[in-house]
Amino acid sequence: MKKTIYIIEHLEPELFEWCLIEYEHISETIGKENLWFTNIKPSDAKKLEKFGKVFLESVKNMKLSNACVLDPECDKTLTSSETNSFDYLIFGGILGDYPPRKRTQEELTPFIKNAEIRNIGKEQMSTDNAVYTVKQIENGKKLQDLKFKNGISIEINEFESVELPYLYNIRDKKPFMSAKLIRYLKKKKSF
Numbered sequence: 765m766k767k768t769i770y771i772i773e774h775l776e777p778e779l780f781e782w783c784l785i786e787y788e789h790i791s792e793t794i795g796k797e798n799l800w801f802t803n804i805k806p807s808d809a810k811k812l813e814k815f816g817k818v819f820l821e822s823v824k825n826m827k828l829s830n831a832c833v834l835d836p837e838c839d840k841t842l843t844s845s846e847t848n849s850f851d852y853l854i855f856g857g858i859l860g861d862y863p864p865r866k867r868t869q870e871e872l873t874p875f876i877k878n879a880e881i882r883n884i885g886k887e888q889m890s891t892d893n894a895v896y897t898v899k900q901i902e903n904g905k906k907l908q909d910l911k912f913k914n915g916i917s918i919e920i921n922e923f924e925s926v927e928l929p930y931l932y933n934i935r936d937k938k939p940f941m942s943a944k945l946i947r948y949l950k951k952k953k954s955f
């Protein structure tokens with residue numbers, strides 16, 4: 765059976781704890797055998813080896829063929845049949861920012877020569893939600909049939925909450941989000 769590799773090009777200056785939690789969630793979602801992390805600093809490689817294959821090299825230098833970059837700024841939407849025909853699906857390992865700064869378009873897409881470029885809608889998803897969405901499309905679902913919620917609120921305690929103004933998949937009636945990330949947000953806020 766053909767194996768499609770999901771590639772996360774890490775583009776943040778550090779491997780922040782939030783990124784690491786999202787990357788672990790991605791590995792749980794698609795399996796570590798289908799996941800590559802690229803552009804990783806030698807000092808961070810060990811932390812990621814248990815979640816996927818780690819490359820210090822940037823995907824920008826890998827000259828991969830039959831690849832697709834997922835970029836919210838592109839005009840064409842990904843379909844199931846083409847997802848199955850790609851060998852590599854490339855995502856920006858970028859934390860969400862609001863309003864979006866179009867970093868995928870600036871820091872990733874132009875540097876992957878000969879790749880196709882697709883969106884999965886125009887709204888910004890976290891990298892783990894973008895991967896989960898593409899996995900559903902790879903499994904034959906249409907983007908318009910998936911359920912989403914735009915903007916979620918995580919209750920920290922009786923009085924406070926954290927607003928996350930991004931698009932979240934709804935799975936089992938709940939936003940698709942790592943339980944570890946919720947614990948991290950609660951802990952961070954309580955200090």
Ligand SMILES: C[S@@+](CC[C@H](N)C(=O)[O-])C[C@H]1O[C@@H](n2cnc3c(N)ncnc32)[C@H](O)[C@@H]1O
Nearest residue numbers: 834835836855856866867868883884885889894
């Ligand atoms: C949090 S997003 C980065 C958003 C960043 N603010 C930007 O403007 O590019 C992380 C990654 O998920 C993927 N992604 C998120 N939403 C997407 C969408 N609607 N269409 C295509 N890719 C998306 C992209 O690969 C993106 O680099």
